[in-house]
Amino acid sequence: MLRGKGVNTTILCPLCGIDVEHLRHICLECNYAKGCWNELGLGFDTSQILSCSEWLLQTLANESFNKLAQIATILWGIWSARNMRVWQGKTVATQMAMQSSVIQVKQWRDSQQSKILRNKVGVQVSENVMDKWHPPREGRVKINVDAHVIAGLSWFSCGLIIRDHEGRFIRARTRKDAGGVSAVEAEARGVLEAIRWAISLGLYGVDIESDSKNSVHAINKIVENYLEVRVVFQECRRLLEDRRDILISFVKKQANKVAHILARVPCEINCFSDFITPPQSVLEPLISESLMI
Numbered sequence: 253m254l255r256g257k258g259v260n261t262t263i264l265c266p267l268c269g270i271d272v273e274h275l276r277h278i279c280l281e282c283n284y285a286k287g288c289w290n291e292l293g294l295g296f297d298t299s300q301i302l303s304c305s306e307w308l309l310q311t312l313a314n315e316s317f318n319k320l321a322q323i324a325t326i327l328w329g330i331w332s333a334r335n336m337r338v339w340q341g342k343t344v345a346t347q348m349a350m351q352s353s354v355i356q357v358k359q360w361r362d363s364q365q366s367k368i369l370r371n372k373v374g375v376q377v378s379e380n381v382m383d384k385w386h387p388p389r390e391g392r393v394k395i396n397v398d399a400h401v402i403a404g405l406s407w408f409s410c411g412l413i414i415r416d417h418e419g420r421f422i423r424a425r426t427r428k429d430a431g432g433v434s435a436v437e438a439e440a441r442g443v444l445e446a447i448r449w450a451i452s453l454g455l456y457g458v459d460i461e462s463d464s465k466n467s468v469h470a471i472n473k474i475v476e477n478y479l480e481v482r483v484v485f486q487e488c489r490r491l492l493e494d495r496r497d498i499l500i501s502f503v504k505k506q507a508n509k510v511a512h513i514l515a516r517v518p519c520e521i522n523c524f525s526d527f528i529t530p531p532q533s534v535l536e537p538l539i540s541e542s543l544m545i
């Protein structure tokens with residue numbers, strides 16, 4: 253892999269020295285990698301896997317948070333062992349590599365948690381608002397939605413992601429519409445899209461989260477200030493009248509990262525794209541949110 257970047261190194265896998273180094277080999281097929289997967293009691297049938305990134309996307313779409321955290325730990329351990337071999341000439345036994353990775357991932361999670369606690373100091377929280385993404389309770393699904401508006405441009409876009417109570421990815425959507433609208437209107441239209449999408453998919457028991465406090469309060473009738481957007485709020489409320497199982501709430505931006513990125517995924521104007529496996533651009537936040545639960 254490094255040869256492609258101009259680094260003078262052998263094309264053979266540094267961990268086994270037998271096969272050519274490519275991502276699928278180093279993560280899944282190398283005997284060293286297999287040893288690491290066995291250390292933590294996981295294994296995969298690699299014969300069906302065409303590419304490593306495709307496998308990762310499929311895995312993200314199907315596995316629970318706990319499993320994803322284990323997978324991330326193993327991959328991190330393999331990658332660290334590989335770098336140790338290449339850059340320091342040291343060989344680490346698979347058991348050591350996994351033990352050290354488990355510790356490093358735990359330290360990373362702890363540091364993320366203490367960052368969240370530090371952010372809370374001195375902040376008056378008037379609502380029950382979370383700093384990180386939380387799965388919905390069992391039997392419900394959660395749709396996170398965010399909008400993207402650039403002043404002066406004649407379009408706006410929104411991103412939506414549906415996950416279940418175990419944090420499993422169900423579906424994502426990006427949508428771009430013509431029109432120069434205010435941020436509140438774009439956010440409100442995003443929430444309306446989420447309600448319509450939930451209804452069209454036949455979902456029951458849906459928590460919709462938006463990081464636009466103004467939109468959420470207006471839809472929930474806490475404030476009634478945005479006259480120009482009134483028709484969007486009214487449509488949301490009309491749909492919600494018959495669907496008491498759909499709840500709209502406000503979350504902080506930190507808890508809405510995946511929707512934030514999805515809202516920026518390129519899309520044709522007046523079109524939407526649906527994803528049944530997560531798009532590449534949300535892999536990192538999806539994995540890091542799975543590690544923080």
Ligand SMILES: [Zn+2]
Binds near residue numbers: 283
């Ligand atoms: Zn190898």
